[in-house]
Amino acid sequence: MSLKLFKSRPDAELIxxxxxxxxxxxxxxxxxxxxxxxxxLAMLSGCNITDDKSINAMLRRISSFNDDVQALLFDxxxxxxxxxxxxxxxxxPFNAFYDIDEVPExxxxxxxxEIGGLxxxxxxxxxxxxxxxxQESQVxxxxxxxxxxxxxxxxxxxxxHVLARAGADTSAKYVAFHCADNYSTSIDMxxxxxxxxxxxxxxxxxxxxPKYGFPMKLRMPTKLGYKNPKHIVAITVTNDYPGGYWExxxxxxxxxx
Amino acid sequence: MQIQPLWLRITHxxxxxxxxxxxxxxxxxxxxxxxxxxxxxxxxxxxxxxLGGALQWHFAAMWLLVAxxxxxxxxxxxxxxxxxxxxPLSIRSIVTDAFAAxxxxxxxxxxxxxxxxxxxxxxxxxVDIVIVILSGLAVWKSVQFPLLRTLMGGYDEARVVHFFGxxxxxxxxxxxxxxxxxxxxxxxxxxxxx
Numbered sequence: 001m002s003l004k005l006f007k008s009r010p011d012a013e014l015i016x017x018x019x020x021x022x023x024x025x026x027x028x029x030x031x032x033x034x035x036x037x038x039x040x041l042a043m044l045s046g047c048n049i050t051d052d053k054s055i056n057a058m059l060r061r062i063s064s065f066n067d068d069v070q071a072l073l074f075d076x077x078x079x080x081x082x083x084x085x086x087x088x089x090x091x092x093p094f095n096a097f098y099d100i101d102e103v104p105e106x107x108x109x110x111x112x113x114e115i116g117g118l119x120x121x122x123x124x125x126x127x128x129x130x131x132x133x134x135q136e137s138q139v140x141x142x143x144x145x146x147x148x149x150x151x152x153x154x155x156x157x158x159x160x161h162v163l164a165r166a167g168a169d170t171s172a173k174y175v176a177f178h179c180a181d182n183y184s185t186s187i188d189m190x191x192x193x194x195x196x197x198x199x200x201x202x203x204x205x206x207x208x209x210p211k212y213g214f215p216m217k218l219r220m221p222t223k224l225g226y227k228n229p230k231h232i233v234a235i236t237v238t239n240d241y242p243g244g245y246w247e248x249x250x251x252x253x254x255x256x257x
Numbered sequence: 258m259q260i261q262p263l264w265l266r267i268t269h270x271x272x273x274x275x276x277x278x279x280x281x282x283x284x285x286x287x288x289x290x291x292x293x294x295x296x297x298x299x300x301x302x303x304x305x306x307x308l309g310g311a312l313q314w315h316f317a318a319m320w321l322l323v324a325x326x327x328x329x330x331x332x333x334x335x336x337x338x339x340x341x342x343x344x345p346l347s348i349r350s351i352v353t354d355a356f357a358a359x360x361x362x363x364x365x366x367x368x369x370x371x372x373x374x375x376x377x378x379x380x381x382x383x384v385d386i387v388i389v390i391l392s393g394l395a396v397w398k399s400v401q402f403p404l405l406r407t408l409m410g411g412y413d414e415a416r417v418v419h420f421f422g423x424x425x426x427x428x429x430x431x432x433x434x435x436x437x438x439x440x441x442x443x444x445x446x447x448x449x450x451x
Contacts, residue, residue: 059310059317060313062313062316063316066316070398073398073401074401078400078401078403080400081400081403081406141412143412144290145289145312146289146290146308147289147290147396147416148290149412149413222400246309249309250309250310251309251312252316256400257398
């Protein structure tokens with residue numbers, strides 16, 4: 001039988017071919033195993049990947065590229081949707097980087113808002129002066145970076161009017177905010193000048209309560225929640241990237257919606 | 258003869274890589290504010306370490322997912338592969354093949370030919386990725402894309418669509434990997450092309 005097999009050359013060739021295949025098979029199997037273990041390793045070391053410096057640097061670069069993309073996508077004329085008052089979320093959730101019992105208490109009698117940096121006009125503001133300006137209100141959706149959303153009603157002064165009165169250089173890149181709770185954030189100028197960007201003094205028709213940011217909160221329905229600073233005490237118009245509390249830890253800077 | 262052309266193998270594996278990152282980082286993001294209280298993903302199978310890290314991964318891998326997906330679909334259409342390998346497809350053939358598969362009577366001898374269930378699954382997952390991308394875009398930019406937001410039923414609803422899109426994708430992945438384990442030759446083919 002075997003003699004017969006080896007008699008004709010084509011058969012012999014086939015056998016050698018098969019043998020060669022068999023030899024290759026372990027290598028192939030090993031390759032398969034490696035693929036599996038590489039995937040397994042990638043899964044297991046999930047947290048290690050996150051700790052890697054070069055990968056973190058790459059992720060931050062892409063995040064800042066995404067800032068540019070969002071600036072392009074941002075249409076200054078496009079308004080965020082507004083809702084009827086019946087759709088307001090009650091109670092509107094409290095949200096901060098601390099618990100509700102740590103909300104800062106700001107004394108309205110001594111409070112002064114400072115607007116600094118690239119401004120030529122009014123630098124120091126009292127609450128009364130802000131209340132004396134034309135007020136408007138809007139019912140909009142607050143979208144948190146965590147994913148949840150809630151509808152609320154904020155009222156106050158259009159931020160573009162405040163910047164105009166302050167004589168701000170609106171060709172500057174950034175507007176930075178410093179808050180009584182040591183929170184900070186910063187936004188792009190086109191968003192600062194957007195028609196729905198309000199320096200709000202009231203919530204649902206009442207003076208802004210401490211839990212929602214007394215004495216004032218910058219409300220932008222075109223940006224995520226963490227970009228909307230509360231308890232603002234100082235505003236700076238600048239061309240130097242100011243960063244922010246969450247942004248410095250890795251949240252995307254533009255944070256547009 | 259090449260059964261799986263090089264462009265297909267490259268886009269397949271890039272897609273697998275992108276989907277793995279998108280899903281595991283997406284689970285971490287989901288955990289920050291679960292849509293369904295009873296569904297939370299164990300941190301051992303999530304990527305990013307915390308919400309901020311997961312978002313960085315998610316919004317980095319999205320470019321790979323979208324760019325690669327566009328190349329994949331465009332090549333499938335222009336080379337005629339989509340028409341050749343996914344069609345003709347009828348509901349009757351899907352049902353027939355599905356019953357045959359359940360009885361264990363569906364052969365995988367000829368890997369150059371997809372059975373009707375396979376064709377349907379591959380087409381469905383392509384449509385699902387479109388849904389996942391569009392709903393994700395609606396969640397990310399609900400103000401800038403009003404039409405997309407309305408199409409999804411609103412911001413909160415877009416999150417739900419995104420979640421079920423992910424669920425289908427993961428279900429596909431599980432079945433896909435089980436089938437590959439049953440027919441290992443298909444894995445070799447997706448690597449070597451033959």
